[in-house]
Amino acid sequence: MTKPREPLWELEPHTAAKHEILRRYLKGWIPKLGSRNRRIVYIDAFAGPGRYTGGEDGSPIIALKVARDYVGRPLVDQQLKMLFIEPDRERNERLKSEITALRASDLAYSAIGAVTLQAEYAAAMESLWASLEASRSMLAPTFAFVDPFGVSGLPYEHLVKLFHYPKTELLINMMYEEMNRFRGTAEFQKHLDSFFGGPSWKAAFAVADRNERRRAVIDLFKRRLLEAGAKYVQAFEMRNDRNQTDYLLFFGTQSEVGLEVMKQAMWKVDSSGAFTFSDHTYSKGPMLIGPQPDYGLLRRQLLERFAGEVVPLSEIRIFVLAETSFLRYKGECLKLLESEGWLDAVDPPPNRRKGTFADQKQLFKFIAKP
C-alpha cells in the first residue's frame, strides 16, 4: 500500500486478515507463556494510531483487547508488558488517547503494563539492547510484531539481536511489492542491503520469472531468519484486491509450540474464505489453502521426503509442521497412506489399530517408490 499522509487510513481486507492472525496468535501466546514466565513482552514496533478511518481497531488495541481477557487469571496479571513504538507525533498521541479511553472504560486494562514510545523502531531497539547489555539482563520471552509501511529503518542486526535471546518470536511484514518495484533505485538499494543484512537480495530479485522471483525472495528471507537464530520460519502471502502479492508475512520462532499456534491461527483465518489472502509455503512449492486443502500435495511431500526411511511419528509431525503449509496430517493423510500400503508401522504393539497414530515414538516405514 502507499504510505498515507493522514494520521488514520482505511483498513484493507488483507490487513484485516493480518489482524485476525495477530489476534488469534496472541490468544494462544499470552496465556501459554504468561502462565509459565515471570514476565512476557509484546513489542508492536510500528504501532500506528490504534484505529482506522472506519473505526476498526489497530494492532495495539487488538493486542490490548486480547490481553484484557486474561487479566485476573493466575500469573498473567502485571507480567505482560506491552511496548508500542510509533515515531509520528500525531499517531502516537492518538494511540495514547485510545489506550486512555480503554482504561477509562474498563479498569482491568490498568493491570496491563502498556507503554507508548514516540521513537523510530531502530533507535528504540538500540536503546533496548544497550540497556539489557548494561544491566546484563535477559530479554523476557518476547513477541515482536514488525509492521512497517516501507522498507527503510529495518536493520537485519535487530533480528539477530532479538533471536539471540531465548523464547523470542517475530511476525514481520515484508513490503514485497514495493521492494520489487523500486529495487533498481540506488536510494532504495541501501535499505534492501540493511533489511537483508547484505547484498544477497540482488540475486533473488534478479530472477526473471515473476513467480520464481517471489519464491527466491521468500526462500532467501526465510534462510536469513534461520541464520539470525529462528528455529522455524513460516512465510505467508497477502494479496491485494487485484490478486497481486502486496506483502509477505514471515513468522520466526524458536518454539515448536509457537509454530503450531501460528499455523492454527493461519488456518482459521484462511478457512473463513473471506479474505483475498493466500498462504504459501515455499520449501516445496506454493500451495493455496482453501476450504478444501489439497492433501494430495501433502502426500507427495511426505513420500518425497521420507521414501525408504524408517522414522518415528514425532519426526513426521515436525516435518509437517515446519516444512509444509499443513496442520493436520494423521486422519487426513497418514491413514490413507497406510491403507494403500505406502506406510507400515514397524513392530507395532498388538493393540494398535491400523489408521491410528497416537504414539509419537511409534516407528513408521515409508515404502520407496517401485
Ligand SMILES: C[S@@+](CC[C@H](N)C(=O)[O-])C[C@H]1O[C@@H](n2cnc3c(N)ncnc32)[C@H](O)[C@@H]1O
Ligand atoms: C503499517 S502502519 C502500522 C499499522 C499497525 N501495526 C496496525 O496494524 O494497526 C506503520 C506505522 O509505522 C510508523 N512508522 C514509520 N516509520 C517508522 C519507524 N522508523 N519506526 C517505527 N514506526 C514507524 C508509521 O507512522 C505508521 O503508523
